Amino acid sequence: MTLIDTHCHLDFERFDEDRDEVVVRATAVGVQRIIVPALDLQNCETVLALTERYEGVYAAVGVHPNSSADWQDGWIGALREMAQAEKVVAIGEIGLDYYWDDVPKPVQHRALGQQLELAAALGLPVIIHNREASGDVLALLRESPLAFRENAGVLHSFSADWETAVAALDMGFHLGFTGPVTFKKAVELRQIAVKAPLDRILVETDAPFLTPQPYRGKRNEPAYVRFVAERIAAERGLDTAVFAQHTTENAQRLFGVMRDT
Numbered sequence: 001m002t003l004i005d006t007h008c009h010l011d012f013e014r015f016d017e018d019r020d021e022v023v024v025r026a027t028a029v030g031v032q033r034i035i036v037p038a039l040d041l042q043n044c045e046t047v048l049a050l051t052e053r054y055e056g057v058y059a060a061v062g063v064h065p066n067s068s069a070d071w072q073d074g075w076i077g078a079l080r081e082m083a084q085a086e087k088v089v090a091i092g093e094i095g096l097d098y099y100w101d102d103v104p105k106p107v108q109h110r111a112l113g114q115q116l117e118l119a120a121a122l123g124l125p126v127i128i129h130n131r132e133a134s135g136d137v138l139a140l141l142r143e144s145p146l147a148f149r150e151n152a153g154v155l156h157s158f159s160a161d162w163e164t165a166v167a168a169l170d171m172g173f174h175l176g177f178t179g180p181v182t183f184k185k186a187v188e189l190r191q192i193a194v195k196a197p198l199d200r201i202l203v204e205t206d207a208p209f210l211t212p213q214p215y216r217g218k219r220n221e222p223a224y225v226r227f228v229a230e231r232i233a234a235e236r237g238l239d240t241a242v243f244a245q246h247t248t249e250n251a252q253r254l255f256g257v258m259r260d261t
């Protein structure tokens with residue numbers, strides 16, 4: 001079975017003590033590719049360094065909404081330059097976060113809008129963070145040159161409603177599912193994971209966060225993406241290996257590289 005963890009913060013301190021082992025454990029269960037999205041400009045450098053250390057690690061460069069308080073238009077030039085690195089496969093993670101209200105909405109909108117334009121100009125997909133901001137996320141995506149493009153990007157760790165899913169799918173986006181899809185109470189989320197087209201689903205961990213069952217409460221790691229795949233496959237009445245094959249092909253198609261798994 002091959003799987004790609006399309007969203008993992010492998011650079012976080014919580015992996016400092018056993019990062020090599022984490023990667024080895026992932027590979028051992030078939031997770032041969034891991035995409036690590038950046039959160040701010042400085043973090044981009046850290047993430048790019050990881051892609052040099054580990055063969056199976058790829059990067060996204062971008063500024064997260066919670067890191068966009070001091071957003072400067074000049075940052076786009078820095079991101080454009082870093083996006084030239086060989087293993088950069090997306091712009092991310094970018095988006096809107098209305099849960100933590102530290103960054104004023106107009107600033108978040110400006111940062112997202114400019115990064116969407118950059119992605120479109122570079123021909124890269126985007127990794128979208130959406131926390132309690134579905135209406136504005138959809139509006140900004142719709143206004144962007146990415147809308148209705150093939151392989152526009154992914155709504156990562158999807159946690160919104162079916163109407164949001166449909167609107168995003170219509171615009172060419174994929175849906176990324178994480179650990180919560182395995183949680184007992186996540187009935188609506190599982191329904192969305194069952195109804196979504198098989199060719200538009202990605203699986204991810206968002207490690208070290210959002211640990212799936214049966215390890216909920218512990219630190220998450222890329223090897224656990226298989227529990228996300230297993231659960232959605234079971235809900236859809238599919239063999240896990242068959243479902244995993246689809247999600248791996250989706251990730252390869254969306255992110256363009258990593259074809260040699």
Ligand SMILES: [Zn+2]
Nearest residue numbers: 007009093206
């Ligand atoms: Zn993340």
